Amino acid sequence: xxxxxxxxxxxxxxxxxxxxxxxxxxxxxxxxxxxxxxxxxxxxxxxxxxxxxxxxxxxxxxxxxxxxxxxxxxxxxxxxxxxxxxxxxxxxxxxx
Amino acid sequence: xxxxxxxxxxxxxxxxxxxxxxxxxxxxxxxxxxxxxxxxxxxxxxxxxxxxxxxxxxxxxxxxxxxxxxxxxxxxxxxxxxxxxxxxxxxxxxxx
Amino acid sequence: xxxxxxxxxxxxxxxxxxxxxxxxxxxxxxxxxxxxxxxxxxxxxxxxxxxxxxxxxxxxxxxxxxxxxxxxxxxxxxxxxxxxxxxxxxxxxxxx
Amino acid sequence: xxxxxxxxxxxxxxxxxxxxxxxxxxxxxxxxxxxxxxxxxxxxxxxxxxxxxxxxxxxxxxxxxxxxxxxxxxxxxxxxxxxxxxxxxxxxxxxx
Amino acid sequence: xxxxxxxxxxxxxxxxxxxxxxxxxxxxxxxxxxxxxxxxxxxxxxxxxxxxxxxxxxxxxxxxxxxxxxxxxxxxxxxxxxxxxxxxxxxxxxxx
Amino acid sequence: xxxxxxxxxxxxxxxxxxxxxxxxxxxxxxxxxxxxxxxxxxxxxxxxxxxxxxxxxxxxxxxxxxxxxxxxxxxxxxxxxxxxxxxxxxxxxxxx
Amino acid sequence: xxxxxxxxxxxxxxxxxxxxxxxxxxxxxxxxxxxxxxxxxxxxxxxxxxxxxxxxxxxxxxxxxxxxxxxxxxxxxxxxxxxxxxxxxxxxxxxx
Numbered sequence: 067x068x069x070x071x072x073x074x075x076x077x078x079x080x081x082x083x084x085x086x087x088x089x090x091x092x093x094x095x096x097x098x099x100x101x102x103x104x105x106x107x108x109x110x111x112x113x114x115x116x117x118x119x120x121x122x123x124x125x126x127x128x129x130x131x132x133x134x135x136x137x138x139x140x141x142x143x144x145x146x147x148x149x150x151x152x153x154x155x156x157x158x159x160x161x162x
Numbered sequence: 163x164x165x166x167x168x169x170x171x172x173x174x175x176x177x178x179x180x181x182x183x184x185x186x187x188x189x190x191x192x193x194x195x196x197x198x199x200x201x202x203x204x205x206x207x208x209x210x211x212x213x214x215x216x217x218x219x220x221x222x223x224x225x226x227x228x229x230x231x232x233x234x235x236x237x238x239x240x241x242x243x244x245x246x247x248x249x250x251x252x253x254x255x256x257x258x
Numbered sequence: 259x260x261x262x263x264x265x266x267x268x269x270x271x272x273x274x275x276x277x278x279x280x281x282x283x284x285x286x287x288x289x290x291x292x293x294x295x296x297x298x299x300x301x302x303x304x305x306x307x308x309x310x311x312x313x314x315x316x317x318x319x320x321x322x323x324x325x326x327x328x329x330x331x332x333x334x335x336x337x338x339x340x341x342x343x344x345x346x347x348x349x350x351x352x353x354x
Numbered sequence: 355x356x357x358x359x360x361x362x363x364x365x366x367x368x369x370x371x372x373x374x375x376x377x378x379x380x381x382x383x384x385x386x387x388x389x390x391x392x393x394x395x396x397x398x399x400x401x402x403x404x405x406x407x408x409x410x411x412x413x414x415x416x417x418x419x420x421x422x423x424x425x426x427x428x429x430x431x432x433x434x435x436x437x438x439x440x441x442x443x444x445x446x447x448x449x450x
Numbered sequence: 451x452x453x454x455x456x457x458x459x460x461x462x463x464x465x466x467x468x469x470x471x472x473x474x475x476x477x478x479x480x481x482x483x484x485x486x487x488x489x490x491x492x493x494x495x496x497x498x499x500x501x502x503x504x505x506x507x508x509x510x511x512x513x514x515x516x517x518x519x520x521x522x523x524x525x526x527x528x529x530x531x532x533x534x535x536x537x538x539x540x541x542x543x544x545x546x
Numbered sequence: 547x548x549x550x551x552x553x554x555x556x557x558x559x560x561x562x563x564x565x566x567x568x569x570x571x572x573x574x575x576x577x578x579x580x581x582x583x584x585x586x587x588x589x590x591x592x593x594x595x596x597x598x599x600x601x602x603x604x605x606x607x608x609x610x611x612x613x614x615x616x617x618x619x620x621x622x623x624x625x626x627x628x629x630x631x632x633x634x635x636x637x638x639x640x641x642x
Numbered sequence: 643x644x645x646x647x648x649x650x651x652x653x654x655x656x657x658x659x660x661x662x663x664x665x666x667x668x669x670x671x672x673x674x675x676x677x678x679x680x681x682x683x684x685x686x687x688x689x690x691x692x693x694x695x696x697x698x699x700x701x702x703x704x705x706x707x708x709x710x711x712x713x714x715x716x717x718x719x720x721x722x723x724x725x726x727x728x729x730x731x732x733x734x735x736x737x738x
Binding site (some may be wrong): 355356357358361365396398399402404405406407427429430431437 | 459465470500501505508509516519525528537540542543544545546
């Protein structure tokens with residue numbers, strides 16, 4: 067069972083903890099805030115342009131991404147919470 | 163008697179219960195929230211582009227879909243409650 | 259005397275009562291809500307596209323349609339209350 | 355002295371009274387509401403499209419029109435109150 | 451010293467008093483409202499279309515125009531109060 | 547050290563006082579309002595059109611301009627307060 | 643480890659202090675406001691135009707930029723706080 071996002075939507079698995087906080091990436095704010103980063107687990111087929119063409123999403127499964135607070139809609143699939151958001155909600159990819 | 167949705171609208175039969183909650187898909191929140199997933203029972207002929215062309219809806223009857231909370235308008239047809247929403251209200255298709 | 263709707267507007271005669279409520283179509287909510295369905299009695303010449311072209315309305319006189327709550331503007335013509343709305347306010351056509 | 359409306363604007367002389375209320379057209383609501391119908395007395399040269407072209411207004415002087423409540427701006431010319439509104443504020447033409 | 455309005459802006463000298471109120475044009479409302487008409491004293495070079503073209507303003511210096519309430523920004527030049535507004539704020543030209 | 551505004555932004559040096567208030571230009575309101583006029587000190591390379599083209603800003607360094615209240619963002623460069631605004635915030639050029 | 647901003651987003655390292663405040667650039671307001679200037683440390687691949695084309699960001703790594711208050715989203719990478727914003731949030735480049 068898996069999710070196939072529509073169009074420019076992507077599915078992200080939020081990082082459970084800030085594994086990289088020592089010398090890594092930490093989001094500002096209190097410790098109770100959930101980290102606004104995660105791994106892309108599914109990518110839609112692309113945005114529908116007004117011209118009728120499709121523009122592929124500039125992200126790949128496995129990308130580690132940073133996104134904004136209060137972004138997306140959470141769902142739980144096979145016991146795991148995932149977030150569905152739009153490509154436009156993604157700020158940047160964290161490259162190793 | 164059946165519903166023929168206009169343009170990019172689709173008709174969804176909401177899942178009565180979260181049959182898949184054990185190892186399946188559960189939407190977060192209290193048990194009283196209705197599940198935000200369902201089966202597509204009718205699909206419009208497609209979105210009307212500004213160019214005058216029609217873009218087919220990227221969904222088929224029988225697709226199991228995830229959508230947002232507070233989405234669509236409910237109607238009851240032949241005793242069964244259905245939801246009419248736009249394709250843009252659909253986040254993803256759940257594939258078996 | 260009749261109404262000729264402009265552009266993408268249509269005129270609908272709201273169903274006075276839910277004739278089909280037994281095994282038919284019932285809109286949810288209290289019995290005091292007016293039914294959000296009706297019959298198309300007049301159709302405009304079509305939407306004006308930015309390109310300058312006209313796109314015909316995808317509805318015909320006689321279609322039984324479902325529309326949203328709080329839709330359109332009511333007028334009374336020759337003693338009968340009618341509703342003027344835009345094609346975009348129509349969700350679906352009920353086919354026999 | 356006369357008004358020449360700009361672009362897609364039209365000038366309407368509101369009906370003073372509902373002459374047609376017996377078997378004719380009556381707008382709903384209390385008797386104190388002004389009728390939302392009138393006669394077109396001037397028509398602009400047409401809407402300016404983004405393409406730079408002009409699209410003629412689909413109304414003619416003398417048309418009897420129905421419009422929404424709270425529409426347009428009132429002015430008085432040579433002792434007579436008129437309303438200036440946009441073509442988009444007109445719902446339908448009443449044909450004899 | 452003079453004002454050269456940018457693009458689709460125009461400069462209007464508001465009528466000090468309703469000279470035409472006897473058989474002429476009077477705006478509705480209390481006597482304390484300023485008249486919403488005036489004479490065009492300067493016209494911009496035209497609206498910038500998305501296509502990159504310029505569309506000339508459909509008004510000329512000397513036109514007597516009607517505009518909406520709360521329109522434009524007032525400035526005083528050489529002791530005289532003027533109003534800068536956009537062409538879209540002008541409803542109609544009053545022709546003699 | 548200087549500011550290079552991006553795209554359709556311009557940098558304006560606000561007039562410290564209304565030098566021209568005798569027979570010149572005075573903005574309405576109390577004496578405590580800052581004058582909404584100034585001199586253009588830097589101009590961006592032009593607006594980015596949706597077509598991908600660039601449209602030059604219709605202003606030159608040295609132009610004396612009128613702009614709206616509450617417009618732009620103030621910065622101080624080399625001890626002097628300047629305002630960064632968009633070309634669209636400029637109403638008119640004051641020509642000698 | 644580094645951030646690769648998506649599309650028209652850029653990453654800025656905010657200036658810790660107003661090094662240039664003597665004869666340099668100072669933002670107005672109380673001393674407690676953070677300076678709204680910084681150095682570009684990463685630039686996205688460009689804005690996605692409706693035409694499907696990509697328009698390169700008009701900024702380079704190393705540019706010192708001025709941006710508005712309350713702009714962007716802060717993240718901390720390898721112990722350093724950075725801000726992710728869109729090109730449209732940048733007002734000007736400070737040139738030496």
